[in-house]
Each structure stands twice: as structure tokens, then as C-alpha cells.
Amino acid sequence: MAGSTSIQPIAELLADRYMAQHAGPAVEVQGGGSSAGIRAALSGAAEIGMSSRQLKPEETGLKEYLMARDAIALIVHPGNPVRSLTKEQVRGIFSGRVQRWEAVGGRSGAITFITREEGSGTRGAFEELVMGKETEIAPDGIVQDSTGAARAIVATDPDAIAYISLGMVTPEVAAIALDGVQPTHESATDGTYALTRPFLLLTKGEPTPKARAFLDFVVTPESQATIAEEGYIPVKPAGRGSGA
Amino acid sequence: MKTKEWLIEKTLLLMALSAVAMLALIAIFVFIEGTPIMAREGLGHFLLGRKWAPTKGSFGIFPMIVGSVWVTIGALVIAGPLGLACAVFLVEIAPRKVADIVRPAIQLLAGIPSVVYGFVGIVVLVPLIREHLGGPGLSVLAASIILGVMVLPTVISISQDALEAVPRTYKEGALALGCTHWQAITRVILPAARPGITVAIVLGLGRAIGETMAVIMVVGNAVKVPAGLLDPARTLTSNIALEMAYAGGDHREALFATGVVLFMFIMLLNSLAALRFGRRRPSP
Amino acid sequence: MRPDPALARDQDLDSPRRDQDLAVPNGGAMAEHKAEMAREPKVRVEGLSVFYGGVQALKSVDLPVHANEILGITGPSGSGKTTLLRMVNRLNDRVRACRHEGRVYLDGREIYDPQEDVILLRRRVGMVFALPTPLPKSIFENVVYAPRIAGMRDRRKLEERAERALRGAILWDEVKDRLDDSALALSGGQQQRLCIARTLAQEPEVVMLDEPCSGLDPISTLKIEQALDSLKATYTIVLVSHNVQQAARATDRTAFLLMGELVEWRPTAEMFTNPRDPRTADFLEGRFG
Numbered sequence: 118m119a120g121s122t123s124i125q126p127i128a129e130l131l132a133d134r135y136m137a138q139h140a141g142p143a144v145e146v147q148g149g150g151s152s153a154g155i156r157a158a159l160s161g162a163a164e165i166g167m168s169s170r171q172l173k174p175e176e177t178g179l180k181e182y183l184m185a186r187d188a189i190a191l192i193v194h195p196g197n198p199v200r201s202l203t204k205e206q207v208r209g210i211f212s213g214r215v216q217r218w219e220a221v222g223g224r225s226g227a228i229t230f231i232t233r234e235e236g237s238g239t240r241g242a243f244e245e246l247v248m249g250k251e252t253e254i255a256p257d258g259i260v261q262d263s264t265g266a267a268r269a270i271v272a273t274d275p276d277a278i279a280y281i282s283l284g285m286v287t288p289e290v291a292a293i294a295l296d297g298v299q300p301t302h303e304s305a306t307d308g309t310y311a312l313t314r315p316f317l318l319l320t321k322g323e324p325t326p327k328a329r330a331f332l333d334f335v336v337t338p339e340s341q342a343t344i345a346e347e348g349y350i351p352v353k354p355a356g357r358g359s360g361a
Numbered sequence: 362m363k364t365k366e367w368l369i370e371k372t373l374l375l376m377a378l379s380a381v382a383m384l385a386l387i388a389i390f391v392f393i394e395g396t397p398i399m400a401r402e403g404l405g406h407f408l409l410g411r412k413w414a415p416t417k418g419s420f421g422i423f424p425m426i427v428g429s430v431w432v433t434i435g436a437l438v439i440a441g442p443l444g445l446a447c448a449v450f451l452v453e454i455a456p457r458k459v460a461d462i463v464r465p466a467i468q469l470l471a472g473i474p475s476v477v478y479g480f481v482g483i484v485v486l487v488p489l490i491r492e493h494l495g496g497p498g499l500s501v502l503a504a505s506i507i508l509g510v511m512v513l514p515t516v517i518s519i520s521q522d523a524l525e526a527v528p529r530t531y532k533e534g535a536l537a538l539g540c541t542h543w544q545a546i547t548r549v550i551l552p553a554a555r556p557g558i559t560v561a562i563v564l565g566l567g568r569a570i571g572e573t574m575a576v577i578m579v580v581g582n583a584v585k586v587p588a589g590l591l592d593p594a595r596t597l598t599s600n601i602a603l604e605m606a607y608a609g610g611d612h613r614e615a616l617f618a619t620g621v622v623l624f625m626f627i628m629l630l631n632s633l634a635a636l637r638f639g640r641r642r643p644s645p
Numbered sequence: 646m647r648p649d650p651a652l653a654r655d656q657d658l659d660s661p662r663r664d665q666d667l668a669v670p671n672g673g674a675m676a677e678h679k680a681e682m683a684r685e686p687k688v689r690v691e692g693l694s695v696f697y698g699g700v701q702a703l704k705s706v707d708l709p710v711h712a713n714e715i716l717g718i719t720g721p722s723g724s725g726k727t728t729l730l731r732m733v734n735r736l737n738d739r740v741r742a743c744r745h746e747g748r749v750y751l752d753g754r755e756i757y758d759p760q761e762d763v764i765l766l767r768r769r770v771g772m773v774f775a776l777p778t779p780l781p782k783s784i785f786e787n788v789v790y791a792p793r794i795a796g797m798r799d800r801r802k803l804e805e806r807a808e809r810a811l812r813g814a815i816l817w818d819e820v821k822d823r824l825d826d827s828a829l830a831l832s833g834g835q836q837q838r839l840c841i842a843r844t845l846a847q848e849p850e851v852v853m854l855d856e857p858c859s860g861l862d863p864i865s866t867l868k869i870e871q872a873l874d875s876l877k878a879t880y881t882i883v884l885v886s887h888n889v890q891q892a893a894r895a896t897d898r899t900a901f902l903l904m905g906e907l908v909e910w911r912p913t914a915e916m917f918t919n920p921r922d923p924r925t926a927d928f929l930e931g932r933f934g
């Protein structure tokens with residue numbers, strides 16, 4: 118399988134689990150990006166393609182399997198009065214154009230924004246869903262290389278803002294609404310919350326028996342629990358019996 | 362008997378050589394991976410460029426060089442005097458009972474994983490700096506303090522060994538000549554232990570430069586030349602560790618090139634230290 | 646086995662010298678001894694017992710040291726000679742396990758009195774150790790170490806002081822042209838004389854030497870003994886030696902320590918010709934190691 122670098126880590130993890138439990142041919146996971154994953158699935162270079170975005174209308178001929186959803190929440194200190202921002206404001210903050218809280222309706226104070234390192238999947242998603250093609254994250258912003266560290270900083274700094282996977286939000290920080298929509302499991306699942314993206318596995322036509330076995334493995338309750346632990350939103354409620 | 366000795370000697374030689382060879386291989390690998398991009402970008406651009414946007418083709422590591430230098434010097438300023446004072450206290454001043462408790466405690470410090478230091482840094486030190494000194498808290502100062510504390514055990518225990526290795530006769534000779542205890546420490550024991558103390562500090566420095574995890578957590582990692590102690594910065598090691606996992610192509614090469622620069626730094630440091638040891642004869 | 650010819654010759658050379666030494670000061674020393682008994686001694690040790698943890702190193706020692714004499718202290722290894730010296734300049738203060746009873750007086754004042762300044766005491770009572778202890782500095786800096794510590798800055802004065810001390814230790818001629826060389830480059834005998842010079846440069850009143858010749862050849866030993874003899878006029882000297890011959894040659898009075906006990910102390914000549922205690926006789930005849 119090949120494709121999205123955002124899916125790659127969790128796919129590798131699941132592939133390792135799968136191979137530990139099942140004898141037989143190895144499952145090999147490669148990166149390359151969502152577009153490359155779609156191409157690889159179409160051309161047959163990969164039995165399974167991985168994409169962390171919806172397929173475009175012209176990308177046809179593929180069967181989609183939703184393995185998880187990734188939602189990104191913006192978090193601030195619980196004492197920060199700002200509870201909602203627009204996408205435009207967020208873009209302004211992370212590009213360095215907006216530098217003060219009072220400019221977005223908060224208390225007076227300089228904004229400390231925390232981003233993730235170049236190459237991180239969360240950063241990739243944030244750039245894709247918020248920053249867009251034209252704006253980039255200011256290079257002199259503070260960079261942390263883990264969700265835990267970013268969250269710990271926001272938990273102690275009333276002036277900080279960061280983005281982390283929705284599944285990683287804890288009560289020490291406050292997740293804020295984007296364009297008026299509070300990020301929750303429901304709003305992420307039904308698509309009203311904008312900062313979500315699907316993790317899709319793709320096959321060209323019917324999957325091979327080998328691919329089918331792995332696709333089935335991905336939606337077992339154990340695998341979905343793992344997905345939840347990694348901070349993503351499972352497509353089947355983990356541990357609560359079989360869902361859909 | 363003869364053949365046995367021959368065998369032992371050759372085996373030892375072989376082991377020594379393979380250790381050296383492994384190190385050489387790593388160095389060569391890093392150089393092969395890292396030098397092409399320096400050549401392509403131009404050494405001057407690479408070392409002095411201020412823009413680092415590796416996925417968009419800008420590879421300037423000047424901010425990281427400055428960051429590393431600042432943080433390392435900061436750590437040294439903290440760990441050097443503190444470590445030496447601690448070692449002198451333990452060896453010369455503390456009652457045996459106190460020393461017997463403090464020594465293992467310091468050894469324990471060395472065993473704490475660096476993530477723990479980093480986390481304590483984030484939840485305790487960084488807020489303290491932010492509230493009392495200003496800035497985002499994630500800063501050169503925070504990294505220097507955390508690193509300083511992390512290298513303390515190294516500095517203390519090696520300085521301790523150095524102080525203990527000073528012949529007792531030096532001290533007693535000085536005392537018999539009417540030195541106070543303090544004079545004996547500053548004028549006789551410390552100078553006599555100086556080579557060992559230098560080793561302690563160089564090893565501490567080595568650890569400070571190489572340490573990554575804890576630094577990443579508290580230094581802020583912002584790619585800009587820090588204007589002061591309270592500014593965030595990025596070090597050479599944190600640059601490599603942050604991005605290596607995902608990097609490919611030029612980006613990867615640029616990270617190896619960062620490694621080459623780091624390598625040079627450490628070589629420079631070690632040769633400085635070696636130079637100092639070369640001076641065997643005591644100064645009049 | 647044949648006796649070593651070299652050894653035999655040595656003894657032949659030694660014995661007439663010893664007779665001479667013993668014969669000359671004999672009568673005079675007695676008279677001097679009596680006269681000095683009346684004066685307050687320079688150093689007086691009174692009922693001194695010393696313990697290292699549970700080990701008793703000195704057992705209620707009483708011993709006066711008179712001004713301008715060379716007092717020899719002899720005894721087998723472990724008998725407490727070094728301990729006795731270290732108690733007189735309070736070098737044992739910082740030995741954690743060490744504890745003492747009894748008193749030590751310098752010019753009639755108890756040196757362990759809490760009022761007494763230990764630094765001043767050590768300046769007045771110099772000590773030379775068994776093994777040479779030059780500091781890793783130049784010859785000159787070694788010699789002027791004590792005056793510098795005491796605050797002397799004037800280069801001229803320091804140089805004067807160094808020359809006088811080096812002459813006193815009979816080392817001046819050998820090192821006057823290389824004062825800035827490292828002291829560690831000197832031979833063992835030179836180093837030991839340097840240490841004597843270093844002690845002299847602090848202008849003490851009492852000079853204690855702990856087996857200063859233990860590691861030295863006969864010629865260096867002789868030089869040091871000569872130096873001591875000429876220093877006697879200015880200083881009070883205590884010379885620890887387990888070499889009986891040296892004690893006989895170089896000292897005015899001898900004290901004999903055995904397992905922490907002061908067995909007897911008398912003018913050297915008397916002690917060597919006519920020891921009172923059978924244990925002294927045994928030691929002098931080489932029956933204890």
C-alpha cells in the first residue's frame with residue numbers, strides 16, 4: 118500500500134499488528150502523498166492506495182474504504198475568553214499577520230502560536246484545511262514536535278494557541294469553535310466541522326483476497342481502538358460491540 | 362603461552378580497529394549524504410542563510426548555528442560554576458554523612474530520561490520564565506537551564522574524581538604552610554585538578570550539544586536568530602531531530618549537512634580541549 | 646652467606662663517626678639539659694592521647710621541646726611519631742575520625758584553646774613531610790608560597806626571602822639559575838630540601854620534619870642533616886626518624902615512642918650509650934623492625 122503520509126504512521130502500526138497475527142505475505146506501507154496514493158492504486162502499483170482527502174470528481178474507478186477520520190481542533194488556555202474564531206482569523210494568526218489577541222476579540226496580549234514540525238501529518242492537514250495554497254505558516258513561530266508538548270504549553274500559557282488532533286483534546290485545554298462550529302465527535306463525523314478529513318483506503322475494483330483481509334482487519338474493534346488511541350476518530354465506536 | 366598472548370593482542374587490536382572503523386563509517390556516511398547540498402547551495406549560503414524552508418528550497422542554517430551556540434554557552438555558564446562548586450563542596454566541605462546522601466542523589470539525576478527534564482521544563486520552568494521575565498517562556502534561557510541541570514551530574518562527578526585525585530600531600534603541604542582551608546582549595550587543589558575539571562566541562566559540553574529531546578521541548582524551535590535570552594531559538598540537533606523522520610530528497614540532505622556542521626563543532630571543541638591538555642608543564 | 650662488603654664498609658665508616666658524636670656533646674649536654682628544665686619549653690605536650698576511631702595512636706604522652714634544640718623522635722613504624730607531629734600543628738583537625746585528650750602548649754599557650762588561631766599556629770610551627778610535597782609550580786613560587794599567602798607582595802622582599810630560605814636548606818647553589826623551572830623537575834633530594842626551604846620561608850619558630858630523608862640517598866641525607874645543624878641556632882627543630890643512626894648523628898635529645906607510648910626521652914648520647922628501658926635497648930639494637 119502507498120499514499121498519504123498522514124495515514125502512513127497509523128497504517129504501519131496496523132500492518133505490524135496484522136502481520137504479527139496473520140501468517141502469509143507481508144504488508145508493505147509506503148508514503149508519497151495522497152495524490153501519489155491514488156495514482157498508485159489506479160495504476161496497480163499498490164494494491165491499496167491511501168488518501169487523506171476526498172477523491173476529486175475526475176478520479177474515478179476506485180473503491181473507497183473509510184478507515185478513520187482526522188479532525189483538527191484549535192486549542193487555547195481554559196482562561197482565554199476567546200471561544201470562537203473564523204478560519205480567516207486563524208489563517209491570520211498562524212501566518213503572523215495577526216499578532217494580538219485583542220485583534221480577534223480577546224484580552225490584550227501577544228499571541229503565541231504553536232505549530233508542528235515540517236513534515237508532520239497534523240501540520241500537513243492544518244496547512245491543507247486552513248492555510249490553503251497561498252498563505253504559509255510563519256517560519257519564526259514556535260515549533261513543538263508532539264501533541265503532548267503543544268498541549269502542555271497551551272495548558273500553562275494563557276496567550277498560546279495550537280492545533281492538535283481532536284482525539285487528543287483533554288480538559289486542561291479548551292477546544293474552540295471554528296466559524297461557529299464546535300469540534301465534537303458528531304460535528305466531525307457528519308461533516309459540519311470544517312477541519313476534518315477522511316482517511317481513505319482505495320482499491321482498483323474489487324480488492325485482492327490479500328487486500329480484503331487487511332481491509333477487514335482495519336475495521337475490527339481492536340484496530341479501531343488503536344486508531345482512537347492515536348488521536349483519530351474511529352469509524353466504528355471502539356470496544357462498544359460491532360457498529361455498522 | 363606466546364601464541365596465547367599474540368592472540369589476545371591481535372584480538373584487542375581488531376576490536377579497537379573495528380570500533381574506530383565504525384565511527385569512521387558513520388562520519389563518512391554523514392559527510393557523503395550532507396556535503397553535496399552544501400556544494401550546490403554554496404557553503405556561504407548554507408551556513409549564513411537565514412531562511413529555512415526545506416520543503417520550498419531554502420536551506421539556511423545560520424539561525425540554528427546561533428541557537429546552538431547560545432544554548433550551549435548558556436548551559437555551560439550554569440553547569441560549570443554550579444557543578445564545580447557542588448564538587449568542591451562534596452569533596453572538601455560537606456560532612457561525610459551529607460556527602461554520602463548527596464552523591465547517589467546526583468547519580469540518580471543522571472538516570473532520569475531527558476523527556477522528563479523536558480516535561481518539567483514545559484510545565485514548571487517555561488511558565489516561570491514567561492510570567493516573571495516575559496516572552497513566550499520557550500526560550501534560549503529555558504533550554505540553557507534545563508541543559509545545565511542535565512549536564513550537572515557529568516560535571517559534578519568528573520570534577521569530583523579530579524578533586525579526589527589531587528594528592529593529599531598537596532593539600533596538607535599547603536595547610537602546613539599556613540593556608541586557610543579555602544586558600545588550599547583555591548590555590549592548590551583547584552589548580553592541580555584543572556585538567557580533570559576541563560575534561561568534566563568538555564564532556565558536559567559534549568552532552569549539552571548532543572542532547573536533543575529535552576531541548577526540543579523547551580527551546581521553542583522557531584527558525585530565527587534569537588535576539589535575546591528570552592527569545593525562542595532552534596538548535597542544530599533539534600533541527601535534525603524534528604524533521605529527519607519525514608524528510609526526503611534535498612530536505613534530507615540538508616539535515617545531514619546540518620549534521621556535518623554539528624560534527625565540525627564537536628571536533629573543534631575536542632581539539633580545543635586536547636590543546637589544553639597538551640600543556641603538561643605547570644605554569645610558573 | 647658472606648656479609649655484603651659494601652655494607653660492612655658503610656658500618657666501618659659509620660661507627661667511628663658515631664663514637665665521635667656521642668663523645669663530644671656528652672658532658673655539656675647534661676648540664677644544658679638541667680638548665681633547660683627550669684625554663685618554659687617552646688612546645689610542651691601534656692598527657693596527650695590520640696584516637697583514630699577506635700585505634701589509640703598516642704597514649705598519654707608528656708614531652709617538652711626546648712628552644713633551639715634538635716629533638717629526635719624515633720620508634721618503630723606505627724608507633725605514633727607522625728601523629729604526634731600532626732597534633733602539634735593541628736593538621737589532624739580535619740581528619741574526621743581523629744579525637745584527642747590532653748594538652749599541647751606553644752610558648753605556654755594551649756594551642757587547642759578555641760581562641761587560638763590555627764592559621765597563625767601553622768605559620769609558627771612549620772612541617773616538612775616524609776615524602777617531598779612540591780606543588781606543581783616553579784621553584785620560586787614554591788619557596789615564596791607561605792609569604793605570599795601571608796600577604797607579602799613586594800617582589801624584592803620575596804626574592805630576598807626565597808634566597809635566604811634556599812641557602813638555609815643548602816639548595817641555593819643548585820637552583821639559583823633555574824628558579825622559574827618547575828619544582829617537579831628537581832631530584833628527590835632537591836625536592837625535599839626545597840620543601841625545607843619552603844617551610845623556612847614562612848619564618849616559623851618550630852620546624853618539624855617527618856622522616857625527611859626516608860627516600861633519599863646518603864649524600865642528600867648528609868646535606869639535609871648539615872642544613873638542620875646550621876638552622877638550630879634560629880629554630881627549634883623536631884626531627885622524626887626511624888633511622889637510629891640518623892637520630893644519633895643529628896639530634897640533641899631523643900624521644901623513643903613505642904606503640905603510642907613514650908618510653909623515654911633523654912639526651913641522645915645518654916640514650917644511645919645507656920638506655921634505661923629494656924625496650925629502648927631492644928629497639929636500638931634493631932630488635933623491632
Ligand SMILES: Nc1ncnc2c1ncn2[C@@H]1O[C@H](COP(=O)(O)OP(=O)(O)OP(=O)(O)O)[C@@H](O)[C@H]1O
Nearest residue numbers: 697700702721722723724725726727728729740887
Ligand atoms: N588518618 C588515620 N586514620 C586512622 N588511623 C590512623 C591515621 N593515621 C594514623 N593512624 C594510625 O595511628 C597509628 C600511628 O600512626 P603514625 O602515622 O603516627 O605512625 P608513625 O610512627 O608515623 O609510623 P611510620 O614510621 O610508619 O610513619 C597507626 O596505628 C596508624 O595506623
Ligand SMILES: [Mg+2]
Nearest residue numbers: 726727728855
Ligand atoms: Mg610516619
